[in-house]
Structures are given as C-alpha cells and as structure tokens.
Amino acid sequence: MIRLLALILAGPAAAQAPPACTAEIEGQVACMAGKLCECRFERGGQMTGRPDRFVWDCGVMRPMCPPDPTIQPAQPWGAPGGVWITPRGRHP
Numbered sequence: 444m445i446r447l448l449a450l451i452l453a454g455p456a457a458a459q460a461p462p463a464c465t466a467e468i469e470g471q472v473a474c475m476a477g478k479l480c481e482c483r484f485e486r487g488g489q490m491t492g493r494p495d496r497f498v499w500d501c502g503v504m505r506p507m508c509p510p511d512p513t514i515q516p517a518q519p520w521g522a523p524g525g526v527w528i529t530p531r532g533r534h535p
Contacts, residue, residue, distance in 0.1 A: 464497040474508035
C-alpha cells in the first residue's frame with residue numbers, strides 16, 4: 444500500500460527543461476527533441492501581440508541533431524551457421 448501511494452505521488456518522470464534562452468547565450472545551439480535548436484532574438488509586434496524576446500528556434504529548416512557517439516550502431520544481421528538455401532535439384 445505504501446509503495447502504491449509513493450508511485451502515485453511521484454507522478455510521471457519529469458523531463459529535463461531546456462536551458463533558458465537569454466542574451467548571454469544567443470547563437471548557441473542545443474539538441475531538443477532530435478532538432479539542433481538555436482537561441483536567437485525574435486522581434487515582437489502588435490500583430491503577434493508578443494514583445495521582443497530571446498527564443499529557441501527549432502523550426503523545420505533547422506538540422507537534426509548529430510548522432511550520439513556513445514550509442515553503437517546495430518550490427519548487420521547474418522544467417523545462422525549451417526543454414527543453406529539452394530535451388531531445387533542442386534546440392535552443395
């Protein structure tokens with residue numbers, strides 16, 4: 444019962460929040476959801492109703508993140524030893 448209560452109170456695992464995009468880190472990039480996002484200044488305006496601010500640009504024109512060097516690529520699959528497939532009528 445105590446374990447169940449602890450699991451309910453813990454809730455879902457919290458995702459790591461992205462770093463704050465500020466004037467100090469303008470131009471830096473960070474990998475977010477597979478995209479290489481860039482911290483940049485964005486002008487606001489009356490039409491958008493937003494003030495000038497620094498935001499993470501993760502748009503469709505941004506490249507994907509480079510592969511993680513700690514993850515090994517999958518090895519190509521090979522048939523198990525001793526299995527031979529030959530056309531009918533031929534024997535090795």
